[in-house]
Amino acid sequence: MPAARTDDSASAQGEPANGPDDARATSTGESDEHDAEEEAERPRGLRDPGTPSAAEIAEHNLTHIPSRPWCSHCVRGKSKDKKSLRLCGVYANNDVPRCRLDYCYLTENVEHVTADLGQEDATTADTSLTVLVMQESACRSVWAYAVEKKGGTEAWVVDQICEDLDTVGLRNDRIIVKNDQENSANDVAREVARCRASDYGTAVENSNVGDSNSNGTIERSIQDFEGQARTLRSALEERIAVPVRLNSPVIPWLVRHAACLITRCRIRPSGRTSYELMKGRRSNALLAEFGEVVHFKIPKTQHMPGKFEDVWSEGLWLGFNMRSAEHFIGTDVGVFRVSTVKRKPEDARWSAERIASLQGCPKQPVPGQASRRSPAYSRSFATRYQEG
Numbered sequence: 001m002p003a004a005r006t007d008d009s010a011s012a013q014g015e016p017a018n019g020p021d022d023a024r025a026t027s028t029g030e031s032d033e034h035d036a037e038e039e040a041e042r043p044r045g046l047r048d049p050g051t052p053s054a055a056e057i058a059e060h061n062l063t064h065i066p067s068r069p070w071c072s073h074c075v076r077g078k079s080k081d082k083k084s085l086r087l088c089g090v091y092a093n094n095d096v097p098r099c100r101l102d103y104c105y106l107t108e109n110v111e112h113v114t115a116d117l118g119q120e121d122a123t124t125a126d127t128s129l130t131v132l133v134m135q136e137s138a139c140r141s142v143w144a145y146a147v148e149k150k151g152g153t154e155a156w157v158v159d160q161i162c163e164d165l166d167t168v169g170l171r172n173d174r175i176i177v178k179n180d181q182e183n184s185a186n187d188v189a190r191e192v193a194r195c196r197a198s199d200y201g202t203a204v205e206n207s208n209v210g211d212s213n214s215n216g217t218i219e220r221s222i223q224d225f226e227g228q229a230r231t232l233r234s235a236l237e238e239r240i241a242v243p244v245r246l247n248s249p250v251i252p253w254l255v256r257h258a259a260c261l262i263t264r265c266r267i268r269p270s271g272r273t274s275y276e277l278m279k280g281r282r283s284n285a286l287l288a289e290f291g292e293v294v295h296f297k298i299p300k301t302q303h304m305p306g307k308f309e310d311v312w313s314e315g316l317w318l319g320f321n322m323r324s325a326e327h328f329i330g331t332d333v334g335v336f337r338v339s340t341v342k343r344k345p346e347d348a349r350w351s352a353e354r355i356a357s358l359q360g361c362p363k364q365p366v367p368g369q370a371s372r373r374s375p376a377y378s379r380s381f382a383t384r385y386q387e388g
């Protein structure tokens, strides 16, 4: 008897016109309210993100790429509400490499003020940071530069872009710098063209407003960059247990590092990362988490330590140099290049004080020095500033 009831109820589900109970009652000649309540549509639950192992989490925290559903920072920063469309076609198939530039703005509302009754709420101290994002078509690498304002007046950015194009391997290529019309990225594009003009060929080209594929490529890169920057900020905040605002001295480095991670870690539709396409091999540089305190070896320079002095020091890990695989180390006297770092035990890696007292930005890594290039670390910097 129970078997027959099950069969009948199954056929009854296909007949929405009759209630299932009615159908069963007629076919089996009995009505069993209790059994009817056992029937249920199979629920479709939300996706279980899974439970990663401690080792998986530690490895993921180094890059947050690819985005993982079990990582709260990835979800906060760059979770997508639907599968993103893969761009392909025109952009990839051009013979002449194209370099595309556009601006985006990182914004935050520092304080939300709840007003008195009858008045509207207000947001005070709305801040924003202007970021120039570059994407090139040869390797699909992404680069980001925190700038002070729009336009080509900041010489260091133009200089840095030219160097980064060299890093990509576009040294001897003719490239086309594309950008939206009516956009002050034009100014930067022209400056880059002029900077390269003597040795290489660079043409400035405006994409048509209606050219959605072409404009979509840089828009997609900007979205990727923004998501990665949000995720890194969220992760750092949790680590140091202090809010990380746009005016924090680590932000220009976080901007730079977010793009570097995308270039280095994201596997492209070709099956290889931009870094691999650029260098012809996988990156072997070792990573730490952004902003963690690491030991670094004091390089052998003329100011190297005496035999009885420390030969390692500590600083903030702010990323790696795509060109040389050296690390950027932040200290309270500037940001330096070093070649050897070691991680500290997990409970000694995070210091809000070190983050707050960081000096130097990509435009000027060591205050008082004109160059945008981070110098190799030397103790002379530390002592000079201590004495000064």
Ligand SMILES: [Zn+2]
Residues within 6 Å of the ligand: 060, 061, 064, 065, 067, 068, 071, 072, 073, 074, 075, 231
């Ligand atoms: Zn993550």
